[in-house]
Amino acid sequence: MPQNTFIYLEHDGKLLLVDFEGKGPQIPVKGRINTIGEVGWSFRFPTLSEVEKLGIEWTQKGKFVLDIGESSTTIIKGHPEISWPENWAWKDDVISDSCIHPSVRESVYRSIHRLVSKVVIQNQENKVLLAKVKRGHFTGCWTLPGGYLDHDELPRIGAARETMEELGINIEITENNTSIVSQNIFSEEGISFVSFTYLVKVNSNDLTFNLKSDEIEEISWFERNDAIKSASSWFDIQAIQELTK
Numbered sequence: 078m079p080q081n082t083f084i085y086l087e088h089d090g091k092l093l094l095v096d097f098e099g100k101g102p103q104i105p106v107k108g109r110i111n112t113i114g115e116v117g118w119s120f121r122f123p124t125l126s127e128v129e130k131l132g133i134e135w136t137q138k139g140k141f142v143l144d145i146g147e148s149s150t151t152i153i154k155g156h157p158e159i160s161w162p163e164n165w166a167w168k169d170d171v172i173s174d175s176c177i178h179p180s181v182r183e184s185v186y187r188s189i190h191r192l193v194s195k196v197v198i199q200n201q202e203n204k205v206l207l208a209k210v211k212r213g214h215f216t217g218c219w220t221l222p223g224g225y226l227d228h229d230e231l232p233r234i235g236a237a238r239e240t241m242e243e244l245g246i247n248i249e250i251t252e253n254n255t256s257i258v259s260q261n262i263f264s265e266e267g268i269s270f271v272s273f274t275y276l277v278k279v280n281s282n283d284l285t286f287n288l289k290s291d292e293i294e295e296i297s298w299f300e301r302n303d304a305i306k307s308a309s310s311w312f313d314i315q316a317i318q319e320l321t322k
Contacts, residue, residue, distance in 0.1 A: 082124070082151040083121065083122035083152055084124065085122050085152050085153065085154045085181075085184050086122075086157045088156065088157050088161060088165070090169070091168065092181070092185075093123060093128075093131075094165075095121060095122070096120055099130070101123060101127075102166065103119075103120045105120065105166050105177055106174050107173045109175060118176055119177070120177055120181070122180065122181055125153075136158065137154070139153075139262070141154070141184075141266055142266070143183050152180065154184075154267070187268050191270045192271050192273070193226065194223050194224070194226050194239065195222065195223025195224075195239075195273070195274045196221060196239075196240055196248065197275070198248070198279055199278050199321060200278075201278075201281065202281075202298075203300075204298040204300060204301075205317055205321065206296060206297075206298055207220065207296065208222055208294075208295070208296045209295050209296070210293060211291065215310060217294075219297075219307045221310070222240045223236055223240070223274070224242075224243075233254065236275050243288070243289050243293050244286050244287070244293065245285075245286055246285070248277050250277060254275045254276060254277060256275045256276065256320075257319050259272045259312050259316070260272075274312065301317065305318060
């Protein structure tokens with residue numbers, strides 16, 4: 078295992094941190110800005126050998142690569158096979174301690190789910206509405222209406238808001254709407270996306286669209302199979318397949 082590979086062990090919001098010599102567990106100090114030594118940090122993730130010395134059994138859950146400045150570090154994420162580690166570091170506390178190694182803080186940042194909310198709009202002919210977007214991850218591709226959730230927003234409210242912003246139509250989504258929740262990691266960066274997608278049935282004859290000019294190029298109604306073939310997002314394909322059976 079390369080020397081620049083570290084083990085990210087997390088259990089119920091607690092992380093295992095060690096010091097320069099691999100001794101741990103270590104605890105962050107919230108708000109600390111002074112550093113120890115020339116390297117400018119005090120605590121980091123342990124290496125594989127350091128975890129073994131601590132006698133911790135663990136199961137690998139994933140792996141991602143961090144490119145910070147000119148360095149590239151591999152982080153192996155795992156679950157420790159132990160009871161709740163009361164004397165480990167709280168995950169949220171590493172953010173506000175400047176003495177924590179950047180790879181730890183970056184790993185915690187990447188571990189936060191990115192939440193999106195979308196909607197499958199199906200008309201009286203059972204056709205599905207897709208929009209071709211002008212910017213973002215799927216520029217020039219067909220996608221379902223929707224986008225990132227605001228911090229304090231319910232998924233169904235976010236889906237309705239995004240639909241109004243992108244297409245200029247007002248749809249109602251309640252807890253009774255059929256929905257699907259999906260999760261996936263798409264790249265070696267290890268960022269997890271979670272998508273809430275709702276099915277809304279409409280009469281397209283009653284809709285008047287007002288597309289957001291800087292985001293939506295065009296919209297079109299697709300037969301179910303054509304919508305599945307045309308959609309670019311893995312989340313969209315899963316949602317159309319599941320919600321329009």
